Amino acid sequence: MTDAAETTATAFYDFETVQRYAAGLEELPEQERAQRLGLLQEFSAMVGRTPDEMVDELFDKATHKYRKRGFYAGRIREFSTKAPGTWAEQNFRGNVIRSFFIANGYRIPLDKPPWM
Amino acid sequence: MTDAAETTATAFYDFETVQRYAAGLEELPEQERAQRLGLLQEFSAMVGRTPDEMVDELFDKATHKYRKRGFYAGRIREFSTKAPGTWAEQNFRGNVIRSFFIANGYRIPLDKPPWM
Amino acid sequence: MEFKQVVGRRRSIRYYQPWRPVEREKIQKILEAARLQSQHGNASDIRKAVVVIKGETPEDVRKALVEALYSQPQAEQAPVHIVWTIDMSGWEKLRDRLLELLKVRALTPSYGWSEQFVDTVVMPTPDFNVLAGDRTFAEWLSAFESGLAVGSALLAAVDEGLGTQLLTGKREEIRKVLGMPEYVTPTQVQIVGYPAESPEAGGQRPRPDFESLYFSGKWGVSFKRDPRVVEQLQSEGMIQTPAPLPWRAQEVRALAATFGLPE
Amino acid sequence: MEFKQVVGRRRSIRYYQPWRPVEREKIQKILEAARLQSQHGNASDIRKAVVVIKGETPEDVRKALVEALYSQPQAEQAPVHIVWTIDMSGWEKLRDRLLELLKVRALTPSYGWSEQFVDTVVMPTPDFNVLAGDRTFAEWLSAFESGLAVGSALLAAVDEGLGTQLLTGKREEIRKVLGMPEYVTPTQVQIVGYPAESPEAGGQRPRPDFESLYFSGKWGVSFKRDPRVVEQLQSEGMIQTPAPLPWRAQEVRALAATFGLPE
Numbered sequence: 001m002t003d004a005a006e007t008t009a010t011a012f013y014d015f016e017t018v019q020r021y022a023a024g025l026e027e028l029p030e031q032e033r034a035q036r037l038g039l040l041q042e043f044s045a046m047v048g049r050t051p052d053e054m055v056d057e058l059f060d061k062a063t064h065k066y067r068k069r070g071f072y073a074g075r076i077r078e079f080s081t082k083a084p085g086t087w088a089e090q091n092f093r094g095n096v097i098r099s100f101f102i103a104n105g106y107r108i109p110l111d112k113p114p115w116m
Numbered sequence: 117m118t119d120a121a122e123t124t125a126t127a128f129y130d131f132e133t134v135q136r137y138a139a140g141l142e143e144l145p146e147q148e149r150a151q152r153l154g155l156l157q158e159f160s161a162m163v164g165r166t167p168d169e170m171v172d173e174l175f176d177k178a179t180h181k182y183r184k185r186g187f188y189a190g191r192i193r194e195f196s197t198k199a200p201g202t203w204a205e206q207n208f209r210g211n212v213i214r215s216f217f218i219a220n221g222y223r224i225p226l227d228k229p230p231w232m
Numbered sequence: 233m234e235f236k237q238v239v240g241r242r243r244s245i246r247y248y249q250p251w252r253p254v255e256r257e258k259i260q261k262i263l264e265a266a267r268l269q270s271q272h273g274n275a276s277d278i279r280k281a282v283v284v285i286k287g288e289t290p291e292d293v294r295k296a297l298v299e300a301l302y303s304q305p306q307a308e309q310a311p312v313h314i315v316w317t318i319d320m321s322g323w324e325k326l327r328d329r330l331l332e333l334l335k336v337r338a339l340t341p342s343y344g345w346s347e348q349f350v351d352t353v354v355m356p357t358p359d360f361n362v363l364a365g366d367r368t369f370a371e372w373l374s375a376f377e378s379g380l381a382v383g384s385a386l387l388a389a390v391d392e393g394l395g396t397q398l399l400t401g402k403r404e405e406i407r408k409v410l411g412m413p414e415y416v417t418p419t420q421v422q423i424v425g426y427p428a429e430s431p432e433a434g435g436q437r438p439r440p441d442f443e444s445l446y447f448s449g450k451w452g453v454s455f456k457r458d459p460r461v462v463e464q465l466q467s468e469g470m471i472q473t474p475a476p477l478p479w480r481a482q483e484v485r486a487l488a489a490t491f492g493l494p495e
Numbered sequence: 496m497e498f499k500q501v502v503g504r505r506r507s508i509r510y511y512q513p514w515r516p517v518e519r520e521k522i523q524k525i526l527e528a529a530r531l532q533s534q535h536g537n538a539s540d541i542r543k544a545v546v547v548i549k550g551e552t553p554e555d556v557r558k559a560l561v562e563a564l565y566s567q568p569q570a571e572q573a574p575v576h577i578v579w580t581i582d583m584s585g586w587e588k589l590r591d592r593l594l595e596l597l598k599v600r601a602l603t604p605s606y607g608w609s610e611q612f613v614d615t616v617v618m619p620t621p622d623f624n625v626l627a628g629d630r631t632f633a634e635w636l637s638a639f640e641s642g643l644a645v646g647s648a649l650l651a652a653v654d655e656g657l658g659t660q661l662l663t664g665k666r667e668e669i670r671k672v673l674g675m676p677e678y679v680t681p682t683q684v685q686i687v688g689y690p691a692e693s694p695e696a697g698g699q700r701p702r703p704d705f706e707s708l709y710f711s712g713k714w715g716v717s718f719k720r721d722p723r724v725v726e727q728l729q730s731e732g733m734i735q736t737p738a739p740l741p742w743r744a745q746e747v748r749a750l751a752a753t754f755g756l757p758e
Contacts, residue, residue: 088489102607109303111492116250211751228571234497246601268505268699269646279708281710285711383644420535434599436531438595484603
């Protein structure tokens with residue numbers, strides 16, 4: 001079980017889009033990095049796409065327009081709220097995914113904090 | 117003689133270009149005005165053209181370019197230096213003519229004071 | 233504030249306190265400063281602005297404006313938007329404005345200025361009256377004139393202790409949202425508010441080498457930068473500690489937490 | 496000098512003391528102020544200038560420059576000309592400059608900035624990278640950016656106790672005289688020197704009514720001008736006695752006598 005999980009994680013880190021995201025996490029403690037990459041993997045499984053596929057289908061490089069922005073905004077919100085916790089804790093889950101897209105060049109609309 | 121001179125002066129003041137120049141002299145004492153208009157009349161006689169003719173031939177309204185600027189710059193310099201006096205006194209004579217052209221919309225190159 | 237301090241403290245502020253309104257008199261002072269800036273092409277009537285204020289302008293207008301600014305978070309946070317514009321119809325008042333300057337003796341016959349000069353030379357010459365020339369040049373010069381005024385407005389905001397930044401937006405949408413006629417072009421949008429980041433905003437931004445920008449006598453021959461003058465400007469606050477300040481990374485993470493932003 | 500004083504004292508100075516040179520450090524300070532002004536399109540490398548100094552730049556170059564400025568007397572009188580330019584090739588450094596801003600955390604991932612974002616969105620989008628769009632827009636935005644910097648340079652000259660004015664000249668001749676490559680456009684020429692007229696230069700110049708320039712919430716709805724703020728700005732020196740001052744006519748005549756100019 002440990003071996004299998006490790007293999008999967010290694011394969012997951014091999015995706016170009018994941019490497020790009022991970023490069024921006026280098027200053028974080030190992031535990032925080034692992035937590036974020038774990039959340040990304042969880043989201044990837046939830047939407048049933050590889051990280052590269054997600055980035056690919058979000059934006060149309062030919063027309064320079066977003067293609068599935070609404071879809072991903074919705075799934076990120078769903079991913080945020082399915083965990084327990086405060087708004088900030090939930091929002092953190094979603095922002096990990098948003099950061100992944102940003103590291104790969106694209107923005108997903110943000111949710112405003114409740115006080116704003 | 118007085119009558120004739122007055123008639124001539126009146127005719128001279130009738131030129132549209134002279135009226136335009138005179139309008140800018142209204143704040144001056146009567147004597148200074150008369151002096152300047154006298155200088156203009158003297159210059160006009162020297163170049164053998166009426167004031168309106170001078171303005172007309174200086175600038176080509178069709179091409180928006182100066183036509184006889186060099187000619188008038190030269191004659192103004194001649195007009196300045198033919199009187200005795202300091203540079204400032206001589207230059208004043210020329211500037212009366214330049215002011216006449218300015219009032220009618222056109223600039224003649226200036227002479228720099230000797231100190232400059 | 234000292235002029236040199238104002239120049240030194242100005243930088244693009246990207247985080248604002250959304251809860252803190254800007255005093256109306258400060259907005260007026262910013263506009264007054266822009267109005268007094270040089271308008272060397274006598275473009276006085278082209279430099280106009282529409283101010284959008286949170287809590288005063290209808291919320292749907294403000295919302296549409298923020299969307300036209302690509303929904304950037306700082307556009308949402310800042311309580312004031314000054315939408316700078318060029319009103320090309322303003323050039324039609326050029327003749328009146330020149331005659332006004334003649335009358336108050338700012339323009340003088342000594343240099344050849346007269347009502348006739350305005351009519352026979354200035355008005356038909358595109359270099360002096362842009363409407364006489366081609367439209368592209370007219371718009372180019374108008375943009376330059378607009379930049380002059382907006383630059384003063386940026387500095388005036390800093391002088392008032394505010395944060396400010398220029399944003400680019402979707403011009404056609406901005407025009408529609410604020411009811412501008414078609415002869416009006418929005419240039420850039422100045423956002424104004426109290427900074428949520430420290431006023432240093434991580435330090436003074438990098439600039440190309442002085443000697444690569446400025447030349448003496450001839451293109452390509454550097455204007456020598458005197459390090460003693462640089463030191464003096466440092467002591468007077470115009471040249472400040474360059475970015476990044478050592479604690480910038482933590483500040484950015486703290487700001488992300490405040491606003492629920494990704495890091 | 497206080498920022499508000501600087502704004503209030505600035506006006507186009509048209510008579511200079513030709514005999515009095517400008518200290519080199521003051522010229523540097525003017526250029527430093529321009530360099531630090533906002534370059535919101537990240538146009539840092541396009542805003543350049545060539546400085547021409549009487550007694551330092553070869554006299555034939557200076558003479559040709561004055562002629563390209565239509566031989567206006569103030570161009571002859573002023574000992575310093577700062578020829579502001581737009582170097583369109585500077586835009587080619589945009590990507591490097593953006594990555595630099597990312598690195599110092601002026602631009603942050605919180606707002607979607609990343610190296611990939613620069614490459615996939617910013618660089619191909621004309622609104623953010625003018626070289627990706629049409630040339631006319633690129634030049635228009637460059638003129639705006641240039642105006643921002645030149646406005647600071649005007650104010651900095653006033654802060655140094657100098658007189659200054661912007662002049663328009665024959666661009667093609669200016670380019671040739673100063674050896675500029677063809678991708679460089681001279682914008683306007685800032686003349687600098689000690690004023691021969693009083694610094695008031697006859698009074699603060701007229702401007703269109705505040706409420707005809709600035710709107711609130713919607714085009715055409717005036718932003719109300721508070722007279723108490725105007726009074727405050729008067730006491731702080733930003734709003735000054737309007738032209739013409741009562742003695743202006745005599746001053747202009749005296750200046751004409753000094754310089755041998757027609758009245």
